[in-house]
Amino acid sequence: MQKNVSFYRVIYGDTDQMGVVYYANYLRWFEMGRTELLRQIGTPYSEVERRGFYFPVSEVSCRYLRSARFDDEISVETTLQALGRATLVFAYRITRKDDGLLLVEGWTRHACLDAKGKVVKIARELERILKKALAD
Amino acid sequence: MQKNVSFYRVIYGDTDQMGVVYYANYLRWFEMGRTELLRQIGTPYSEVERRGFYFPVSEVSCRYLRSARFDDEISVETTLQALGRATLVFAYRITRKDDGLLLVEGWTRHACLDAKGKVVKIARELERILKKALAD
Amino acid sequence: MQKNVSFYRVIYGDTDQMGVVYYANYLRWFEMGRTELLRQIGTPYSEVERRGFYFPVSEVSCRYLRSARFDDEISVETTLQALGRATLVFAYRITRKDDGLLLVEGWTRHACLDAKGKVVKIARELERILKKALAD
Amino acid sequence: MQKNVSFYRVIYGDTDQMGVVYYANYLRWFEMGRTELLRQIGTPYSEVERRGFYFPVSEVSCRYLRSARFDDEISVETTLQALGRATLVFAYRITRKDDGLLLVEGWTRHACLDAKGKVVKIARELERILKKALAD
Numbered sequence: 322m323q324k325n326v327s328f329y330r331v332i333y334g335d336t337d338q339m340g341v342v343y344y345a346n347y348l349r350w351f352e353m354g355r356t357e358l359l360r361q362i363g364t365p366y367s368e369v370e371r372r373g374f375y376f377p378v379s380e381v382s383c384r385y386l387r388s389a390r391f392d393d394e395i396s397v398e399t400t401l402q403a404l405g406r407a408t409l410v411f412a413y414r415i416t417r418k419d420d421g422l423l424l425v426e427g428w429t430r431h432a433c434l435d436a437k438g439k440v441v442k443i444a445r446e447l448e449r450i451l452k453k454a455l456a457d
Numbered sequence: 458m459q460k461n462v463s464f465y466r467v468i469y470g471d472t473d474q475m476g477v478v479y480y481a482n483y484l485r486w487f488e489m490g491r492t493e494l495l496r497q498i499g500t501p502y503s504e505v506e507r508r509g510f511y512f513p514v515s516e517v518s519c520r521y522l523r524s525a526r527f528d529d530e531i532s533v534e535t536t537l538q539a540l541g542r543a544t545l546v547f548a549y550r551i552t553r554k555d556d557g558l559l560l561v562e563g564w565t566r567h568a569c570l571d572a573k574g575k576v577v578k579i580a581r582e583l584e585r586i587l588k589k590a591l592a593d
Numbered sequence: 594m595q596k597n598v599s600f601y602r603v604i605y606g607d608t609d610q611m612g613v614v615y616y617a618n619y620l621r622w623f624e625m626g627r628t629e630l631l632r633q634i635g636t637p638y639s640e641v642e643r644r645g646f647y648f649p650v651s652e653v654s655c656r657y658l659r660s661a662r663f664d665d666e667i668s669v670e671t672t673l674q675a676l677g678r679a680t681l682v683f684a685y686r687i688t689r690k691d692d693g694l695l696l697v698e699g700w701t702r703h704a705c706l707d708a709k710g711k712v713v714k715i716a717r718e719l720e721r722i723l724k725k726a727l728a729d
Numbered sequence: 730m731q732k733n734v735s736f737y738r739v740i741y742g743d744t745d746q747m748g749v750v751y752y753a754n755y756l757r758w759f760e761m762g763r764t765e766l767l768r769q770i771g772t773p774y775s776e777v778e779r780r781g782f783y784f785p786v787s788e789v790s791c792r793y794l795r796s797a798r799f800d801d802e803i804s805v806e807t808t809l810q811a812l813g814r815a816t817l818v819f820a821y822r823i824t825r826k827d828d829g830l831l832l833v834e835g836w837t838r839h840a841c842l843d844a845k846g847k848v849v850k851i852a853r854e855l856e857r858i859l860k861k862a863l864a865d
Contacts, residue, residue, distance in 0.1 A: 332764065333774075334617060334757045336610040338663055343606050344514040345484035349742045352481075356740065356800070366741075367800045377521070378480040384516045391610055392764070392775045468628065469638075470621045470751050474744040474799055481742060485606045492604065492664070502605075503664045527746055528628070528639045616786040617756035624753075649793070650752040656788045 341388035354399035383427035477524035490535035519563035613660035626671030655699035749796035762807035791835035
């Protein structure tokens, strides 16, 4: 399975008054991770959209084990977990880069839609590339 | 079971270039919902914190059925779903106020921590109020 | 001059680890304010866009006098300050609803664009309504 | 004058339904820029806070010339522009990395506060480092 590893430095604007990252913001880093994975396997998401396909999130699950803090460098590991006719599932592990401590893990399920918002089968060529990312 | 219903008008800043609300932003409205439920049953979260307790999110699950759009008025229904010795679970339903269409549903699990970040039993009086909210 | 007054309750997600609202988030409330002013004078921004006009922000200025905190109810007062052939200026005052304390004041300048992103003269009928809002 | 240059890749969550970055989000990148400048000159902001000083934003000004879009790599250039007894001014230029096109420019003014929120003179040693960053 192909894996992308991306990095991000936590800013003040990501934190809340508990002194840690606000829980919704990890979902932004999930997005960063899957965008970089798609780029890595040769199908940038901007390209996917140019061809008239959209992968909106239909479900998200996220477990918060430890907190990221201001100025932490985090590492986001993303893999393609499953591939259906018109769905994709990505899995994520966010760790603190420093010591590799696992902070958050989760997954997102996506539908494949066309420009009109109709569920459609993932395009043949794109499917081939995604299958390869699953198998590699 | 006590239920809180809160309202919010979607702003431009909540949307993304797909023309709908960005998936992470619904978690902000989950937070709004549980904060208002806690206020409604008589234990505002600001009060909870003043007494030295914190309810950080330990897990979130969210299903996106339909999209909220700019200027939509949405309705967030929140209930307390479960109550453990040191955990709480809230459930949410976000609907479009106009026509009641269900957009998003989900839940969050929370730990009960003290000011030092240690898991602690929920304070007796607070537990009594929360139990009542479950039962009512 | 017509004035809109809108209200918002600060959530945890708006704050940062200094225990106060993160400075960028006030600009979200400026947006809420001008959207509600446009609705109040009879030209909802969603309507403006449906007619093919866009008012992107070309400049913002904001002074932070005091901090909004979690659970504060804030009041956003918005006025249309100036109106050019293809520009608008809105002014904002954000106060704490409780005691009327001024927290933040600022303004935004907007261009009027068509769907292709070209600067265009504000449509006659819209201009008439906006002029009235300036004069009233 | 010392200058920091930092980079960021625009995510979907930064955009709005106009298909460009939402205006408030550039202020997050201003923060990234000044945090990296402080690190570069040898006084990481986390260190500043550990010593009991805080630099909250007291004023921001921002001009939006062109729009950043999803997947754009942007470059944030930050300089320390002015230094008073208890104030700092940072200036920012955000360009598209690809072609160097200027997108946004602005500045932020900051107060120097102690842990109790009182305006205080910037600590001697920190002042020396900041003066050097101004002069270099």
